[in-house]
Structure formats: C-alpha cells, structure tokens
Amino acid sequence: MMKQMVRVRTAVSILLGICSVLLVISGLGITRPGIIMPLTLGFFDKAAAFRVHLYLWGPFLILLIVHVFYSTLSGKTK
Secondary structure (H helix, E strand, O other): OHHHHHHHHHHHHHHHHHHHHHHHHHHHHHHOHHHHHHHOOOOOOHHHHHHHHHHHHHHHHHHHHHHHHHHHHHOOOO
C-alpha cells in the first residue's frame, strides 16, 4: 500500500512539473510569440499557445490539489 502511494505521489509530481513548464511556455507564447515560436520550431504560434494555456488550467489545478493532498497526508510539509 505504501509503495503504491509513493508511486502515485511521484507520478503526480512529475505530471505537475510537466504541466507547469507547459503553462509557462504557453504563457510566454501568448505574450512573446516572437521569442517562443523559434524556440518551439514554429509549433507554438500565438493561437496554439492560447489554446494550450486555456486547456491546461483544469489538469493543472487537479494535479495541484492532488499534490497538496498527498503532501499533507504524508506529513512532509516544509
């Protein structure tokens, strides 16, 4: 049971980190498309960055809530 909890916490932490990075990149793609478009090889134009930014808020908030829940459950708050 404890090993499963550690695996879930690790997976949630990794997914939250990836989601956070994507939110930052897409946010920069909205405000500074001239910088982000060459860095992403043209994948993130302003419209695509806005869509990604818009659709990631739900999963980001869910992952954040689960991450905080598991952190308080384990008692490892810093």
